[in-house]
Amino acid sequence: MTSTNPIYSKSEVYKVLEQVRDPEIPVLSISDMGIIRDVLIDEKKINVEIMPTYSGCPAMDTIAADIENTLHVNGYADVHVETVLTPAWSSDFISDEGRLKLREFGIAPPQKNAKRGSLFHKEAVTCPQCGSGHTELVSQFGSTACKALYKCEDCLEPFDYFKCV
Amino acid sequence: MSVSVAEMTEQDQLFEYTVRLGDNCVILGQRLAEWCGKSPVLEEELALMNVGLDLLGQARMLLDYAGKVEGAGRDEDKLAFFRDAQAWRNLLLVEQPNGDFAKTMSRQLFFDCFQFLQYQKLSNSADTKLAEIATKSLKEITYHVRHSSDWVIRLGDGTEESHQRMQKAVDELWGYTPEMFDMDAVDEAMLKSGVGVDLKEIEPAWKKMVEGVLSEATLNFPELTWQVRGSKEGKHTEHLGYLLAEMQFLPRAYPDANW
Numbered sequence: 001m002t003s004t005n006p007i008y009s010k011s012e013v014y015k016v017l018e019q020v021r022d023p024e025i026p027v028l029s030i031s032d033m034g035i036i037r038d039v040l041i042d043e044k045k046i047n048v049e050i051m052p053t054y055s056g057c058p059a060m061d062t063i064a065a066d067i068e069n070t071l072h073v074n075g076y077a078d079v080h081v082e083t084v085l086t087p088a089w090s091s092d093f094i095s096d097e098g099r100l101k102l103r104e105f106g107i108a109p110p111q112k113n114a115k116r117g118s119l120f121h122k123e124a125v126t127c128p129q130c131g132s133g134h135t136e137l138v139s140q141f142g143s144t145a146c147k148a149l150y151k152c153e154d155c156l157e158p159f160d161y162f163k164c165v
Numbered sequence: 166m167s168v169s170v171a172e173m174t175e176q177d178q179l180f181e182y183t184v185r186l187g188d189n190c191v192i193l194g195q196r197l198a199e200w201c202g203k204s205p206v207l208e209e210e211l212a213l214m215n216v217g218l219d220l221l222g223q224a225r226m227l228l229d230y231a232g233k234v235e236g237a238g239r240d241e242d243k244l245a246f247f248r249d250a251q252a253w254r255n256l257l258l259v260e261q262p263n264g265d266f267a268k269t270m271s272r273q274l275f276f277d278c279f280q281f282l283q284y285q286k287l288s289n290s291a292d293t294k295l296a297e298i299a300t301k302s303l304k305e306i307t308y309h310v311r312h313s314s315d316w317v318i319r320l321g322d323g324t325e326e327s328h329q330r331m332q333k334a335v336d337e338l339w340g341y342t343p344e345m346f347d348m349d350a351v352d353e354a355m356l357k358s359g360v361g362v363d364l365k366e367i368e369p370a371w372k373k374m375v376e377g378v379l380s381e382a383t384l385n386f387p388e389l390t391w392q393v394r395g396s397k398e399g400k401h402t403e404h405l406g407y408l409l410a411e412m413q414f415l416p417r418a419y420p421d422a423n424w
Binding site: 165 | 208209211212215216218219220221222223225226281297298300301302304305307308310311312314315
């Protein structure tokens, strides 16, 4: 899409941004992840505000570069990506569609309402393979910052759980 | 920093305060990275690297901010790689060597509980940036506290040998913990302006938290028979220099190196 229109539309920019994937969970777009806070358009200048998932997440730099590239390819020349910390990203921001995609991909989606009352509470996690609720935490930390390791006691498959933050 | 606290401007104080927060994260993150490739089990390797990565991310935000506050053109990398031991402001606790896994977990528990309570207060800081960083980090720290508590309990309430080694690890690091709650002139000034945290106020909560874990782990709450302090004036244990030598070697030898 080469834009001849001098004033870009926000919804069109959002649509383009749906092409940008999370490099570590490629089934999810950054829109599914809920990390875009806002798109600010000032004449021809586009400012995309993103919220980092985890402070040390190495995917954030890639995502920022991918946003710029994707928008450039689609005819938007003046693009700036800004990382914002407020509101702090929560797994509650993942869309319903995103949750579905995660489950299909074999990752148990995070539970909603991440506001935990206590420091030590047990989460009830459902196995993404067989749907059993009979699962066990193997480790709070998994292959990426956003995931924990679980095991299903029924189908015996190990799986990733997208952590609730 | 060569100026005395009395001569410090508000900006100097905020820089100093932020660097202290950031330095704890850099040094502990680096220590955890030393476990890479030699952790007891694969899951634990992942966990230690995850925690270290969180700390590194927090360090980047804090040192980036510190550099901006200072306004002297030092960015996060300049601050991390081009300061010598005397200029570091991390707690003595976090620079202590990894030792065995019990010692690493003991160090982690003490720091995680401290950071959890400190950042809870800091998330209400009058300084918006620090409040934002604290709010963000707190989500990660919650997982760290769970992880280290879990291991201290497992090892303490485990076999005879794991119990004995866990107790030894707790005892060996205990004397580094009182320093965490020291309030110097910078802390007092930051507290007064609503930016900083009252460390004396979180001390009893920290003791309660740690005592809860130790008692569940069937470990003794140690008696304080010795203590050392000094990191706020840049006085460190001999271990920091070796850590920095390894961490800073590459950017110092090849200042133009790029990832």
